[in-house]
Amino acid sequence: MLHRLVATTALSAAVASFTCAASPADAATASSGSTTSASADAVHRGLYGQQDPTYDGVYRQSLSIISLHTAHARIAPAAVQWLLRQQCANGRWTSFRADLTTTCGAGDSNATALAVIALRAIGDRAPAREGLSWLRRQQLANGGWEYSSGWGADSNSTGLVVQAFLAMGRHPGAVRSDGNSGLDFLRSLQVGCTAPTDQQGALDYQAESPLAPNNFATAQAAQAFQRTTLPVAPATSWTAASAPDCTGGTLGIPARAAVLNYLAGVLNANGGAIPSAFGGGDDIGATANAVLSLVAAGTARPSVKAAMATVASQARSFTVSKRKILPGAAALIALAEHATRGNPRDVSGLNLIAGIRASITR
Numbered sequence: 340m341l342h343r344l345v346a347t348t349a350l351s352a353a354v355a356s357f358t359c360a361a362s363p364a365d366a367a368t369a370s371s372g373s374t375t376s377a378s379a380d381a382v383h384r385g386l387y388g389q390q391d392p393t394y395d396g397v398y399r400q401s402l403s404i405i406s407l408h409t410a411h412a413r414i415a416p417a418a419v420q421w422l423l424r425q426q427c428a429n430g431r432w433t434s435f436r437a438d439l440t441t442t443c444g445a446g447d448s449n450a451t452a453l454a455v456i457a458l459r460a461i462g463d464r465a466p467a468r469e470g471l472s473w474l475r476r477q478q479l480a481n482g483g484w485e486y487s488s489g490w491g492a493d494s495n496s497t498g499l500v501v502q503a504f505l506a507m508g509r510h511p512g513a514v515r516s517d518g519n520s521g522l523d524f525l526r527s528l529q530v531g532c533t534a535p536t537d538q539q540g541a542l543d544y545q546a547e548s549p550l551a552p553n554n555f556a557t558a559q560a561a562q563a564f565q566r567t568t569l570p571v572a573p574a575t576s577w578t579a580a581s582a583p584d585c586t587g588g589t590l591g592i593p594a595r596a597a598v599l600n601y602l603a604g605v606l607n608a609n610g611g612a613i614p615s616a617f618g619g620g621d622d623i624g625a626t627a628n629a630v631l632s633l634v635a636a637g638t639a640r641p642s643v644k645a646a647m648a649t650v651a652s653q654a655r656s657f658t659v660s661k662r663k664i665l666p667g668a669a670a671l672i673a674l675a676e677h678a679t680r681g682n683p684r685d686v687s688g689l690n691l692i693a694g695i696r697a698s699i700t701r
Contacts, residue, residue, distance in 0.1 A: 382439055385421030386700045387666040396435030397425055399667030401453035403695050406670035408460050409570040409677050410684070410692045415699055422454060423466060430469030445487045448477060448496045452503035456569055459506045471507050474500050475514065481527070482519030494528050494542045494553070497521045498560030502568040511563065525560055526594045530601075532585035537604055539583045539590060540597030554605060554613045558625040561602060561632035564595040571678040574637035580604075595636065602629045603639035611645030623657040624668065626650055627675040634678040647679050654686045664694040 386392060387403040400422050407414045425436050427443035432450040436443060451470050458467040477484055483492030484500045501511040501521040512520050530541045530550045541552030542560050562571070580600040584591035592600075605613055606629060612621035613629055630646045633639050650657075650672055658669040669691040673683035676691075683691045 385417030392435045397450035401457035402670035403666045404457040406673040430473035452499040455503040456506045478516040480517040483524035494556040494560040498563040501563035505568040540601035558628035565635035567635040571631045577640040580639045603642040606642045611649040666695045
């Protein structure tokens with residue numbers, strides 16, 4: 340479960356502090372809490388955020404680029420170059436390459452998938468295709484993908500890789516290994532009718548017996564079930580969540596509907612939040628991902644509204660720490676704001692777009 344801890348920490352703990360006016364302008368407003376970009380060597384120049392990038396450098400850079408592009412904000416050429424310099428010779432990305440002159444370490448499917456999505460969004464198709472080719476070669480016989488070699492396939496990684504294929508115009512059901520697709524693997528991790536009613540439809544992180552709900556994994560991987568990729572477009576119509584019908588011993592509704600019903604149920608039971616798996620409090624990253632999954636299907640609008648109220652109320656604590664912005668966290672909330680027709684330039688007084696842009700290392 341270490342990858343789950345790393346992934347959660349990379350997104351939830353990358354928090355930085357800034358205070359800007361909620362202005363349409365994308366230049367950060369100078370204030371006592373504004374981010375100041377630091378001077379750094381070439382390996383860091385162009386990186387969004389001043390935090391140690393060892394575990395989340397490519398991940399947060401890619402999310403930042405996707406969110407800025409979605410908000411029609413200027414993306415610094417140095418930021419794109421940073422991401423391209425991090426790519427390995429065989430097309431993959433690692434979490435972060437501290438020395439660009441040495442051979443790449445083990446590949447990171449999560450970082451690679453998000454880099455593919457980000458570069459495809461801004462039109463850099465050749466490096467995105469190279470990344471996708473590497474991901475294609477990593478598919479396991481069960482149809483899933485693992486975080487890195489030897490970790491075993493998991494739902495988070497598989498969900499992100501499926502989104503990368505979708506971003507590149509590939510149908511995930513057509514990408515198979517030994518006859519199995521990524522969607523087949525995700526369905527194999529779905530909690531079924533032998534579990535209590537309030538657990539049915541959830542996804543586990545990895546295969547175990549019995550399967551048990553993993554909220555962080557479910558919220559992120561559910562987007563792949565909806566055949567959508569980042570950025571998630573606002574819903575044009577809404578339907579109510581559909582509850583499983585276990586009369587025949589199976590969920591009785593499509594897997595994609597069952598996972599959404601589970602997410603809506605968790606949000607409703609916890610005041611519009613996905614509870615943290617690491618003690619008390621809310622997991623705002625998982626909550627934002629649940630929003631993206633529900634919006635992608637146009638399902639459970641009241642649950643989405645409640646979740647976004649929670650996200651907004653905790654936006655500062657999630658994206659601000661020690662007077663520096665955590666761009667990955669800010670980018671995720673910005674994408675949720677876009678999906679719900681909100682304003683990422685004014686989230687409880689925070690201009691997330693300006694904050695991301697101002698965090699770049701020069």
